[in-house]
Amino acid sequence: MTILGLHHIGHVVRDMREAVERYGTLGFTLPPAAYPVLPPAPGAPAEPFGVANTHAYFPGNFVELVTLVGGEATGRMPADARPIPLRVPDDRLAGIVAAIRDTTANLISCLGRFEGVHILMLDTDDVGHEAARLSQEGVGHGGVHAVQRPVETAQGTRMEPVRFLEIDGTAPGLVAEGRVGLAENAGSGHGPHPNGATGLLECVLCVADAELSEVEERYTRYLGVPARAEGAARVFDLRDAAVTLVGASALGDLLPGERCPALPGFAAYTLATRDADATERFLRGRGVPLGRTAGGEIFVPSEAALGVAIVFRAGGGRRSVSSA
Known part of the structure; x- marks a missing residue:
């Protein structure tokens, strides 16, 4: 790979x-x-x-x-x-x-x-x-x-x-x-970020329900790996991250309150954080509204982040937003 x-x-x-x-x-x-x-x-x-x-x-x-x-x-x-x-x-x-x-x-x-x-x-x-x-x-x-x-x-x-x-x-x-x-070559980066974020783990693509199979086939060719079903989502596991596909009717189940304004569209991305509790305290202290994913992770709603939901995941890992 x-x-x-x-x-x-x-x-x-x-x-x-x-x-x-x-x-x-x-x-x-x-x-x-x-x-x-x-x-x-x-x-x-x-x-x-x-x-x-x-x-x-x-x-x-x-x-x-x-x-x-x-x-x-x-x-x-x-x-x-x-x-x-x-x-x-x-x-x-x-x-x-x-x-x-x-x-x-x-x-x-x-x-x-x-x-x-x-x-x-x-x-x-x-x-x-x-x-x-x-x-x-x-x-x-x-x-x-x-x-x-x-x-x-x-x-x-x-x-x-x-x-x-x-x-x-x-x-x-x-x-x-x-x-x-x-x-190639994303660079070594620098930081730290006060919110505790340490890396990019996942991107969530929302598609019309009727087009989920077609988009899954398209990304199978892009990524060179098959997707696995995780509830209503289709997850492509890469070595260090994941790409998740979800039909529009199921997006609100994974990210309550979220909808994608145009389909297909990237609805969310997920970041690793050193300490999810500390990240939550930091964001709430800044007055940032927060939701909870289907898997219980905190996320910043798209209306508070200029059109994209930002999920924070403790410790990293390749779980998707649909994981329980």
Whole structure:
């Protein structure tokens, strides 16, 4: 098995300032948001363009907050947001601008559905091998790409290479629920987070009841492993995490009070925490509303977390939100 777990999930937000404040209230430590700056054409002045992001890092994965900047943006940026000048040769500028515009169009499409999680990147130790396997399975994808990304550590920011691919479906780089792909090298991360969170364990995808079997078959090909039935849910166990599918009619049984505003959609993600009781005390002390999953774990409702429920699980493990 070369798909090991979850590399990161992407929480697409309309207003980065609000999102950073909300995640701070929820007890996450975030570096200043960064956004790219480049000229849209040779000789033009540089300007914000594309997407801005920041991350809640863990030792082996992370949660990304991402939003639009530039002409398509409607929200605000934090005062400490950092511009990242992109230096691109004139003969490559048009291609880079076109690629960024494709990414921006994808995010606009995601936000048109709802504010919340629209990106699921799976962790692999060999993205080239997985690209070949996906092709053999008849899964379309955009091929393997290599980029450098900044990683915040206790010693400062460093650049790390990342190889990734995105699965094609409804459009290049998009499937019905958003952006799904695979990536290497999630980085070592840093912390700690005041809420006690230590890692990303699970992503929950809510689908129309009639489409559960079709989506299960699709993710069987994506992940290369079969799902197991756990009540109304279908759980794909990876080495370090899980992807859980649930029909819309059963979501409220697993996460009381929750509904997905558009189907299919990522409804929740689960984080490991060192001490669930301490996490609960911390969140209640911040005035954060909490629910209980079917398995008795605490979760922050989606209405308090900008469109996605956040579950906290003591000690980690691959149990799903449906576990009793």
